[in-house]
Amino acid sequence: MKIKSQKDFWSGLLFVAVGLGFAWGATNYSFGSSARPGPGYFPFGLGLLMAVLGGMVLFKALVVETDDGEPVGRWAFKPLLVIMASVALFGFLLPRLGLAVSLPILIVMCSLAGDEFHWKDAVISVVVLTVGSWAVFIKGLSLVIPLWPKFITG
Amino acid sequence: MDLLNNLGLGFQTAFTLTNLLYAFGGAVLGTLIGVLPGLGPVTTIAMLLPSIYALDATPALIMLAGIYYGAQYGGSTTAILINVPGESSSVVTALDGYQMARKGRAGAALAAAGLGSFFAGCVGTIIIAAFAPPLTELAFKFGPAEYFSLMVLGLIGAVVLASGSLVKAIAMILMGLLLGQINTDVISGVPRYSFDIPELTDGIGFVAIAMGIFGFGEIVANLSRPSEHREVFTKSVSGLWPTAQDFKDAFPAVLRGTSLGSILGVLPGGGALLASFAAYTLEKKSKGRPGEVPFGQGNIRGVAGPESANNAGAQTSFIPMLTLGIPPNAVMALMVGAMTIKGIQPGPQVMTSNPQLFWGLIASMWIGNLMLVILNLPLIGIWIKLLTVPYRFLFPAIVVFCSIGSYSLNNSAFDVYMTAAFTLLGYAFFKLGCEPAPLLLGFILGPMMEENLRRALLLSRGDWTTFATRPLSAGLLVAALLMIVVVMLPSIKAKRQEAFKEED
Numbered sequence: 001m002k003i004k005s006q007k008d009f010w011s012g013l014l015f016v017a018v019g020l021g022f023a024w025g026a027t028n029y030s031f032g033s034s035a036r037p038g039p040g041y042f043p044f045g046l047g048l049l050m051a052v053l054g055g056m057v058l059f060k061a062l063v064v065e066t067d068d069g070e071p072v073g074r075w076a077f078k079p080l081l082v083i084m085a086s087v088a089l090f091g092f093l094l095p096r097l098g099l100a101v102s103l104p105i106l107i108v109m110c111s112l113a114g115d116e117f118h119w120k121d122a123v124i125s126v127v128v129l130t131v132g133s134w135a136v137f138i139k140g141l142s143l144v145i146p147l148w149p150k151f152i153t154g
Numbered sequence: 155m156d157l158l159n160n161l162g163l164g165f166q167t168a169f170t171l172t173n174l175l176y177a178f179g180g181a182v183l184g185t186l187i188g189v190l191p192g193l194g195p196v197t198t199i200a201m202l203l204p205s206i207y208a209l210d211a212t213p214a215l216i217m218l219a220g221i222y223y224g225a226q227y228g229g230s231t232t233a234i235l236i237n238v239p240g241e242s243s244s245v246v247t248a249l250d251g252y253q254m255a256r257k258g259r260a261g262a263a264l265a266a267a268g269l270g271s272f273f274a275g276c277v278g279t280i281i282i283a284a285f286a287p288p289l290t291e292l293a294f295k296f297g298p299a300e301y302f303s304l305m306v307l308g309l310i311g312a313v314v315l316a317s318g319s320l321v322k323a324i325a326m327i328l329m330g331l332l333l334g335q336i337n338t339d340v341i342s343g344v345p346r347y348s349f350d351i352p353e354l355t356d357g358i359g360f361v362a363i364a365m366g367i368f369g370f371g372e373i374v375a376n377l378s379r380p381s382e383h384r385e386v387f388t389k390s391v392s393g394l395w396p397t398a399q400d401f402k403d404a405f406p407a408v409l410r411g412t413s414l415g416s417i418l419g420v421l422p423g424g425g426a427l428l429a430s431f432a433a434y435t436l437e438k439k440s441k442g443r444p445g446e447v448p449f450g451q452g453n454i455r456g457v458a459g460p461e462s463a464n465n466a467g468a469q470t471s472f473i474p475m476l477t478l479g480i481p482p483n484a485v486m487a488l489m490v491g492a493m494t495i496k497g498i499q500p501g502p503q504v505m506t507s508n509p510q511l512f513w514g515l516i517a518s519m520w521i522g523n524l525m526l527v528i529l530n531l532p533l534i535g536i537w538i539k540l541l542t543v544p545y546r547f548l549f550p551a552i553v554v555f556c557s558i559g560s561y562s563l564n565n566s567a568f569d570v571y572m573t574a575a576f577t578l579l580g581y582a583f584f585k586l587g588c589e590p591a592p593l594l595l596g597f598i599l600g601p602m603m604e605e606n607l608r609r610a611l612l613l614s615r616g617d618w619t620t621f622a623t624r625p626l627s628a629g630l631l632v633a634a635l636l637m638i639v640v641v642m643l644p645s646i647k648a649k650r651q652e653a654f655k656e657e658d
Contacts, residue, residue, distance in 0.1 A: 011588050015328075018329060042608065050325055060319075079374045083553065087370065087570060094561055099558075107554060117546075125547060143558075
């Protein structure tokens with residue numbers, strides 16, 4: 001069978017998988033009865049409903065003709081992974097090294113996600129954004145964010 | 155006159171220095187992000203949610219509201235001057251507005267948009283003030299069954315008007331509802347889907363989802379496209395004021411747009427986007443004076459109508475949020491999130507339990523609109539300069555604000571990791587052509603919906619027909635069903651696709 005719409009095919013699959021996953025997970029919780037619905041009642045129904053809708057999307061993707069097959073296209077793995085990694089790393093480093101160190105790392109790293117990377121631009125961003133964030137978040141809104149690394153402040 | 159007393163209280167609240175400052179700040183920020191394409195009010199409000207921890211509820215909401223309607227103004231400025239709609243609701247403004255600008259009548263177009271929006275904003279504010287109390291009265295008559303049906307209607311309404319496939323949009327709502335199930339069950343106290351991760355027993359942070367999907371997901375999507383070449387309109391904006399003839403042409407269009415926008419804004423799923431599309435169609439259909447410029451070639455009515463409509467719609471979409479606690483669109487969903495962060499349970503009781511917040515917010519909308527007119531007309535030149543900020547400087551800034559924001563939610567790295575994870579989901583949705591906004595609505599409404607469903611079933615002793623036999627609830631469900639049927643009808647389906655084609 002030929003897939004008529006790649007986009008719909010994969011999203012249908014995603015919906016079915018997530019729906020069934022949640023419905024299956026819901027079986028771990030008490031289902032209760034209609035008169036006394038338990039914690040598993042609502043997610044179980046929702047999950048099944050979503051799987052059904054996902055099935056409809058899948059069906060359409062396999063049956064209804066489209067002009068160009070609606071390709072998903074190439075995944076932009078570089079920006080995706082770079083952004084995700086730099087954000088996660090920032091979350092890891094911030095409580096340990098403080099804003100003054102982890103923020104420049106985040107900025108330089110995520111700047112690499114773009115097509116054009118120049119050290120000069122990155123340095124400008126680092127200076128402006130680090131000072132700006134300090135002024136806005138720590139000075140202005142007095143959020144409890146460490147500024148300097150733990151090993152310095154003790 | 156209750157209305158006057160209430161508005162009096164509102165203006166008293168709104169005219170304090172702090173609140174004026176936050177209204178101004180929100181309006182400026184809103185205009186700013188409206189001007190910048192690729193940075194919408196949803197992203198910005200999501201970005202700012204953590205910062206409102208430090209603020210009182212009233213200034214915080216005033217600021218967020220300012221961002222929302224400020225974005226409508228800013229979006230139209232760029233739509234007219236450089237044919238880049240900063241906001242999806244300004245897409246139709248670009249059709250005639252840019253043509254006017256090319257003919258050297260940018261000033262007239264901008265003034266028509268600004269003044270039309272201001273007029274619409276004033277009317278919208280009065281409508282909210284007048285209709286919110288009776289609607290709130292009605293809301294108190296709602297039982298769990300009615301609330302559940304109303305949420306169904308709200309969610310369905312939100313998707314039938316969205317672009318793209320209806321089934322996919324409903325599936326996205328369900329995914330949002332399911333993600334909302336990751337929490338500790340309110341009734342039995344059982345943690346669900348937590349995988350023994352303590353942070354998950356409180357549920358996924360709403361901000362993490364919003365930032366990951368709308369903030370970072372969009373950045374990745376933008377970066378994956380070849381860098382766009384923006385056509386900057388070099389001609390300076392001269393002759394700000396429209397001629398007397400312009401006023402004569404534009405005024406009826408403003409009136410029509412305002413009424414249409416006010417009505418559509420209240421409907422679930424309505425708001426600014428739909429209002430502007432509908433108003434443009436209406437203007438095209440209604441007869442103008444003989445010899446006026448045809449539509450698509452710089453007709454001032456094509457600017458004034460949709461611009462008034464989108465502002466009126468933006469304004470009146472606060473009504474369902476303020477009175478029922480049910481967000482009609484993603485921005486309002488974020489406002490509900492903001493209220494919950496500040497410990498206010500959104501719903502009909504807000505008006506009685508926090509009258510200052512309620513009326514202050516409404517009064518501040520009018521003040522904010524006034525500020526926007528004053529701000530926008532003289533400052534247009536500066537906004538245009540902003541457009542020259544290259545994306546390679548813009549996106550690291552967004553990443554920084556979102557990252558710090560998500561960390562500061564609970565001062566824990568866990569929320570940052572979640573945000574990073576949702577980036578993947580957001581980008582996947584982009585690649586698969588799934589609109590993420592319904593997911594957010596579902597996520598916000600999920601826990602409320604479940605609670606009301608289960609309470610309704612408890613009250614009816616497990617009888618599902620309770621939703622159909624209680625008249626109010628049945629009416630709401632029928633309305634939801636009608637919406638689906640109407641959208642499924644082929645002729646309308648074709649029109650709907652046509653209307654949204656221009657958006658892509």
